[in-house]
Structures are given as structure tokens and as C-alpha cells.
Amino acid sequence: MARRYCYNDVAPLIAMVTAVCTNVGVNILFKEATSKGMNQYIFITYSYVVAALVLLPLSFIFPRLFLLGLIGFLAQICAYKGIADSSPTLASAMSNLGPAFTFILAVLFRKIDFTGK
Template sequence: MARRYCCNDVLPFTAMVASEIGNVGLQVLFKAATSKGMSYYVFITYTYAMASLVLLPLLFILNCRAVLPPLKFHFISRMLLLGVIGY
């Protein structure tokens, strides 16, 4: 019972807080780097490279063989609509 509570209530909240902390930390690093003269494009390149180095090992560590459901038209159209609205 306690494990179900942790997975359903605590884990999403913790992930959200960690995501916001990472976002704020990245904004602070961006401000410090650009104020010292680093190019925006170089900073983005370094950020993507670091994210790849961090996330790539997780692919092999957390390898689960779940079968994904097939893509249906209504799902693809909703993703397209969200992309257009987000743009």
C-alpha cells in the first residue's frame, strides 16, 4: 500500500520539482555564460551534448520491453493539433 502511494502521489510531484530545479539552474547558467561572452548557439550545443551524455546510459539501464500500442489517426491528429497550437 505504501509503495502504491509513493508511485501514484509522491513520484510525479518529485519529478516535477526536479524538472523545475533543472530549468532554473539552466537559466542561471545561461545568464552567467552569456554575460561573459559565450554565444547562444554554443551554449545550446553544450546543453544538448550534456543531456545526451546523461540520458543515453539511462536507455540501457532502464531497458523495458513494453509493447507499445499502434498509432491511430485520432492520436496523430491530436499531436499535430497540439504542435500547431504550441507553435
């Protein structure tokens, strides 16, 4: 029973907290690296090389990860361009708006029903 509780409740929470903390750390690292003269495209390339080495075995199991990675790559270029002109605090705050945008899209595409049926 305790193992099921850990897998169902604790593991997703730990994964989400880890993802958010990693995102904030990378935003701060990016701002520091670019303020010292590193090109933003070089930083993105380095981060994707590290991610590719870690996640490459999974792309053979889940082929949709390639498309997700491509979309994430384009989004990260836009995000880092914004961080270069503003602050990592603003970028971290903007990443918290993802669930709100997901909810709005779910309502627009009628994935959430408010009628109570």
C-alpha cells in the same frame, strides 16, 4: 500500500519539482555565461552533449525521443535567444504557461468535453 502511495503520488511530484528547479538553474546559468561573453549556440551545444550522454540509452528503447529532442532543440534555441535579450526570471515565468497552453489546445482539439457526458 505505502509503496503504491509513493509511486502514484510522491514520485511524480518530486519529478515535476526537480524538472522546474533544473530549468530555472539552467536559465540562470545561461544568462551568466552569455553575459560573460559565451556564444549562446556553444552553450546549447554543451547542454545537448551532456543530455545526449545521459539519455542516449533511452532513445534505443523509446524511438520517439529523437523527434521530441529535435523539437526541444529548436524550442531551446528560440528560448535562449529570448533570454539573451531579457532576463532568466521572465524565461522561468514563461515556462509556467505550458499547462495553460496545453489546456487551450486540449479544448480546441476537443479532448476535453464540457457537456458532462
